[in-house]
Amino acid sequence: MSTQPFYTLDDLSRWEEIAPTLHLPARLAVIGDPIAHSRSPQMMNAALAARGIQAQYIRVQVPAGSVKEALRLFTLNGFVGVNCTIPHKFEALEAMDEVDPLAKKLGAVNTVRIRDGKLTGFNSDGPGFLRSVEEAFGKSVRDLRVLILGAGGGAGRAVAVQCALEQCPELTLVNRSPAKAEPLAAQCSGLSARTKVTVCRWDDAALRAVMDQTDLIVNATPLGMKEGDAPPFNLALLRASHRVFDMVYRSGAETPLISAAKTTGARTR
Numbered sequence: 001m002s003t004q005p006f007y008t009l010d011d012l013s014r015w016e017e018i019a020p021t022l023h024l025p026a027r028l029a030v031i032g033d034p035i036a037h038s039r040s041p042q043m044m045n046a047a048l049a050a051r052g053i054q055a056q057y058i059r060v061q062v063p064a065g066s067v068k069e070a071l072r073l074f075t076l077n078g079f080v081g082v083n084c085t086i087p088h089k090f091e092a093l094e095a096m097d098e099v100d101p102l103a104k105k106l107g108a109v110n111t112v113r114i115r116d117g118k119l120t121g122f123n124s125d126g127p128g129f130l131r132s133v134e135e136a137f138g139k140s141v142r143d144l145r146v147l148i149l150g151a152g153g154g155a156g157r158a159v160a161v162q163c164a165l166e167q168c169p170e171l172t173l174v175n176r177s178p179a180k181a182e183p184l185a186a187q188c189s190g191l192s193a194r195t196k197v198t199v200c201r202w203d204d205a206a207l208r209a210v211m212d213q214t215d216l217i218v219n220a221t222p223l224g225m226k227e228g229d230a231p232p233f234n235l236a237l238l239r240a241s242h243r244v245f246d247m248v249y250r251s252g253a254e255t256p257l258i259s260a261a262k263t264t265g266a267r268t269r
C-alpha cells in the first residue's frame with residue numbers, strides 16, 4: 001500500500017522518480033480536490049490483494065482545470081484506470097476519446113479506462129446509487145418520491161437522470177444555482193412520462209412545501225465533508241417518514257445529516 005496520504009499533479013509529472021520507490025506499481029488512481037478524505041484506496045487495494053493482482057491504487061490531488069493534463073500523465077506512466085470525484089466529473093467527460101452510453105446520458109464520468117492510449121469514460125454513480133438505495137431501504141426508487149439537493153453537480157445529476165430512467169413517481173431537484181436545475185429537469189421529464197419533475201427553490205418555505213411529498217432525501221452537495229459545515233438544509237424539516245441518503249461520507253464518523261435523521265426517527269438504512 002502507498003505510504004503517501006496523497007500525491008499531486010507535480011508528483012505525476014516526475015513519476016519516473018517516484019515509481020521506483022513504490023513497493024507495488026501504481027496502476028490505478030482516484031483524482032479529486034480535495035482528495036485526502038477518499039477511502040477508495042482502502043477498498044480498491046483490498047480488492048487487488050484479494051485477487052492477487054500486483055498493483056496498487058493511489059490518491060492524486062488534481063486542481064480543477066487540470067484533468068486533461070493529469071490523464072495525459074497517467075497514460076504516459078502506464079496507469080490503466082482512474083476514478084474521478086469532486087469536482088472533476090464534468091471535466092473528465094470532456095476529456096474522453098469515447099463515452100459509454102449510460103455515462104453520456106448521466107452527463108458525467110467517474111471512471112476512466114485507459115487502453116492503448118485511448119480514454120473511455122463510464123459512470124458508476126447512478127447504478128451504485130440504485131443498488132445502495134435497495135440495500136439500505138429494501139425499496140427501489142421506482143416506488144419512491146425523491147428530492148435531490150445539489151442536483152446540478154456530477155453526482156446529483158447522475159442520480160437525477162438515473163431516477164428518471166427508473167421512472168420514479170416524483171423527482172424534486174434543488175440546486176444552489178437554479179440555472180443548472182432547469183435543463184436537467186427538462187432532460188429528466190423527457191426520459192420518463194411517469195415522473196413528475198419539479199425544480200424547487202433552496203429556501204425553507206419552498207422546501208417545507210415539498211418535504212411532506214418526499215420519501216427519499218438525497219444530499220449530493222459536498223456539505224458535511226468538512227467539520228463545521230452548515231447542514232444542507234434546515235434539519236427541522238426532517239420527518240420520521242423520510243429516508244435519508246447522504247452521498248457525503250466521512251472517515252470514521254457519521255455526517256451531521258445522518259445524525260440528525262436518526263434523532264428524528266427518519267430511516268438512514
Ligand SMILES: NC(=O)c1ccc[n+]([C@@H]2O[C@H](COP(=O)([O-])OP(=O)(O)OC[C@H]3O[C@@H](n4cnc5c(N)ncnc54)[C@H](OP(=O)(O)O)[C@@H]3O)[C@@H](O)[C@H]2O)c1
Binds near residue numbers: 087151154249
Ligand atoms: N457516496 C458515493 O458513492 C459518492 C459518489 C459520488 C459523489 N459523492 C460525494 O458527493 C458530493 C458531490 O460530489 P460531485 O462530484 O457531484 O461534486 P460537484 O460536481 O462539484 O457538485 C457539487 C454540487 O453541490 C453544490 N454545492 C457545492 N457547494 C455548495 C454549497 N456550499 N451550498 C450548496 N450547494 C453546494 C453544487 O451547486 P452549484 O451547481 O450551485 O455549484 C453542485 O450541485 C461529494 O461529497 C462527493 O464526495 C459520493
